[in-house]
Amino acid sequence: MSVKVAVAGASGYAGGELLRLLSGHPEVEIGALTAGGNAGTALGAHHPHLVPLAGRILVETTAETLAGHDVVFLALPHGQSAGIAEQLGEDVTVIDCGADFRLTEAEPWVEFYGGEHAGSWPYGLPELPGQRDKLRGSNRVAVPGCYPTVSTLALLPAVQNGVVDPGQLVVVAVSGTSGAGKAPKPHLLGAEVMGSASAYGVGGTHRHTPEIEQNLTPYAEQPVSVSFTPVLVPMSRGILATCSAPVADGTDLATLRQAYEDAYRNEPFVHLLPEGQWPQTQATLGANTVQLQVTLDQRTGRAVIVAAMDNLTKGTAGGAVQCMNLATGLDETLALPLIGVAP
Amino acid sequence: MSVKVAVAGASGYAGGELLRLLSGHPEVEIGALTAGGNAGTALGAHHPHLVPLAGRILVETTAETLAGHDVVFLALPHGQSAGIAEQLGEDVTVIDCGADFRLTEAEPWVEFYGGEHAGSWPYGLPELPGQRDKLRGSNRVAVPGCYPTVSTLALLPAVQNGVVDPGQLVVVAVSGTSGAGKAPKPHLLGAEVMGSASAYGVGGTHRHTPEIEQNLTPYAEQPVSVSFTPVLVPMSRGILATCSAPVADGTDLATLRQAYEDAYRNEPFVHLLPEGQWPQTQATLGANTVQLQVTLDQRTGRAVIVAAMDNLTKGTAGGAVQCMNLATGLDETLALPLIGVAP
């Protein structure tokens, strides 16, 4: 079997990471690579690391250039996926790395993104209970945001087992700067970023906030509330999310830990570390893995969960390939590295 | 007037930063520079940036080498200050950058540091209400830890004004690696640190936790509880603390903000940024400043305060010099830069 794929938005970071992974996929043939302003240039000018594809010329992102593929990955700026997706037939599997179809409700869409809500597609986080089956064979997938992926996986076992108060969740997630994309802005310049840490989207204004709450709500016995603060730090890739919440009365560390062991025992890409070992983002660089550790702060009665992930791999392109594997009936783990590049 | 100072532990990071600042102090004469294993070597071998002092030879840290100075700064590993301090007379002003005399109670000392509690000295955070007067003329000062300095300053106005619940404080503080000192350990190697973020001391086990609680408790109407998580990120200097707590009923953003404006209007080194501007550590590099911003997350009902500071300057050596200025009757701000080195 061979799956012919196109990547729309191939010159950006998500596009580049998709192609890094897809180049090693044994069942994939890489077809059209499209771009906006970079159409007409060679892929290698934007992604010199993609050696075998460096000579490929980027074409315009249109329904025509994307036609004739089994799978189309959309790695476009937010708001551009809906327009192109409606021109692609039902026989094409569309995997959207953008935000357009992630939120099920119109209200948070309007509040956080503005404009009209395009609707929602099956949500590409197979680790959510029951979600894996919904993704199998689906011809549309909305790949989660990077922060929601890691935050949801970090909090879900505790929320689902009722061992924490879901109304008092606090997430502070430090992130590398590739998550902000390749469009040049002054605050993302190397000289600004190196040697500096800064918070942004503080006070629940980051667009990923409602997505995290949407993910956890079905599994919580009470309303979910997440105080989410992202912090930019001097690295290219990686997210380290520090999550905490008050534990329910009588919860001890063993119970808390057991919730995580049970939840992820059979997950190929989510790993609870041995006791006493805390995650570091470097260990997940370029891999499709999430590494977790959990503890109970006896003084404050809060569970603290720390999770590490590569925002471009499991957080975007790896998650997308994982969804493609499920959607097209392939082994879910194909072409997805377990091992990060460290140091 | 000229104050003759000695620096014990001059080859470490705190010692180096003390000497950087003291070299520019108009009222200070730099006397003995002492070290442990590095005694006998030139200061410039350890701190090539200290150009005017590079040829000075380090001597052993003893009561004899430290004698004959008006002020002795101790920048020693935790647990070593008490022994040397008791050999220094009451006529010498001793400024301890270590932890030995920070905690007023023996119990948390034993729990977090182990061994016998040496006692406590006037706490060197002049921005605490009333503390400035206690430091004037004092012959002993315990300089605060870096995380407690920034966390306390970030949370105090909200706690003191009763606008947040002090029993549910959450602090996640990212830090550069100089805070871990200069003793070489594998996890602090450049190759481990660059491109990686990692949490440590998770679950309330970091030694600075009880110090933060001690600082806030006198100003809170209810018991104080701080969930504190430090995160190591790839930079040499700087701490960015993201602090949050549920606000009291009826608290609005204006009230919250007013608490910070009132608290720091006249403080020379603590600055609330203009609305909408969030702190970045780079702006405080090498300066004795803390930059703050505060907001109210309407969805979750939490106040979120973000504070940036240089862990070696205001967080250690700058704070120490500020205390020395007060203790010796000098202008509190002498030799302390307001302007950071950026980008």
Next chain:
Amino acid sequence: MSVKVAVAGASGYAGGELLRLLSGHPEVEIGALTAGGNAGTALGAHHPHLVPLAGRILVETTAETLAGHDVVFLALPHGQSAGIAEQLGEDVTVIDCGADFRLTEAEPWVEFYGGEHAGSWPYGLPELPGQRDKLRGSNRVAVPGCYPTVSTLALLPAVQNGVVDPGQLVVVAVSGTSGAGKAPKPHLLGAEVMGSASAYGVGGTHRHTPEIEQNLTPYAEQPVSVSFTPVLVPMSRGILATCSAPVADGTDLATLRQAYEDAYRNEPFVHLLPEGQWPQTQATLGANTVQLQVTLDQRTGRAVIVAAMDNLTKGTAGGAVQCMNLATGLDETLALPLIGVAP
């Protein structure tokens, strides 16, 4: 005495560094701060580290806004200085941090910069033999480029003493990315820069090449030829230049070293390190210093000189303030730090 200064281009990196230094200058009053597209905004929005000036509003760069100052610093994009300079009277001291007036000959200007050659001004490198006197009282100064400053200082003693072949000079200089300025470009994004090193302007095409040759030529007995390659590395500030050339027959290390000792014995800002100690850029961060070391490679017969400098301080703004001090009759070293911020 008080010198009233204006800074044109205050929102850029050179402008910010000028203001950091000038804020601490005891004889300077800071007047107009001007900008192009950023006119009308507060300085603090661009340079939050400039605490005492953060509320100052940037005005348009025009002859009118720059009028009424004793000294005008131009920190403008290359090619913009000439136009504004000709509108400023002879009674104003103009210190140009741009390239417009650095080259004495029209031919290399046309080849490397293009367009018409605006002429040349006294060259602001006081460490060149005899140059200090030419700068005293001058009302026009062309501040050198960052690479020419460090490369010239590294090579001059060897060239001037005839101990190396000036026709075979090789310079490879690694640099932080602030030297490329604050205009956002994709290849300067943090995600591109961190974890990566790359050469540019290879093959003698970098604009600083003819400036280095121009500086050395008057002191060489034979034609000067410099193979210059700049390399971008992941740091905000700092240049480390590795320079080499074949030594003249019979030259030994002692002779070579003596040339450097003699040249810089009395220079306040250029320091030959003790034997065996090699420069690191961190030691010069934020300081107006150049640190040098020299050796003789016996196998190859080449002298190797390594020099470290902060590109924004001695390489741009610090050099400019040094020139202003000379031009206005002040002590040359005023407001110029000798001590870097490390680690």
Next chain:
Amino acid sequence: MSVKVAVAGASGYAGGELLRLLSGHPEVEIGALTAGGNAGTALGAHHPHLVPLAGRILVETTAETLAGHDVVFLALPHGQSAGIAEQLGEDVTVIDCGADFRLTEAEPWVEFYGGEHAGSWPYGLPELPGQRDKLRGSNRVAVPGCYPTVSTLALLPAVQNGVVDPGQLVVVAVSGTSGAGKAPKPHLLGAEVMGSASAYGVGGTHRHTPEIEQNLTPYAEQPVSVSFTPVLVPMSRGILATCSAPVADGTDLATLRQAYEDAYRNEPFVHLLPEGQWPQTQATLGANTVQLQVTLDQRTGRAVIVAAMDNLTKGTAGGAVQCMNLATGLDETLALPLIGVAP
């Protein structure tokens, strides 16, 4: 077919990178993992990125623990390979990542390493003319040093074709800090390394110098002389080598470029970039590739070649696996990524 391999020195950086690559090798079974002081601990404590092997326990490095494998990789500190290698039989293929058997002559060994010369093994750089055949089926391989790999590949085509003067080669190579290994030393601490660049082994004293000369000498018409300076910069991995030499009379850019095209047209891992595109280390991160560009500086008459490579992959562990593939009769490219992890 399945090749059973052991890795001696598995807890170090070279060992970790070997295991990252070998884990994905379709013909390899991973046997014993040995260590010195870390014996008895889990691999995951040192290399949390090696997820599938994290639970494996390190055993002592002895002839017994290494017995029973088809291939033994030695990733030991320099000087330790010879002792263990002589205890391994001729039927075992030994791939040494250390320096012990790289130099063919005793004299430079004694000068640069000291102690007795252990002899030499077939040199593991298949890209040297004729070398690939010598490595096929060999039961001993000395893997080249990282700097010699990239420097040799960068200079060889020019030297071999006589288009440059081999007696005036200059190499300045910037490197990430993982090349210095995992043994903690103060100057390799993150706080020292970040934000700083520094040269070391200046003046031809770095141990890789004679190895580069040894590699080029057989292909040069005149004596080879390399002025080599390594520069440490703030990144974990990657080397960017800037190499230059005077071109022979009458050499033009086309001739120069042709030499490189001819040399590497069929090499799987060495790539001349399209004209105008210069290498960046990020593009080779985690890949077994070398990316090259070449130009001719018309002003100085020097050829300038810039090459990028990952010091741990092609520079150490990838090169070692490439040699193992040849030595054991497998496809040379098995398990060796062509695509780097960027950004």
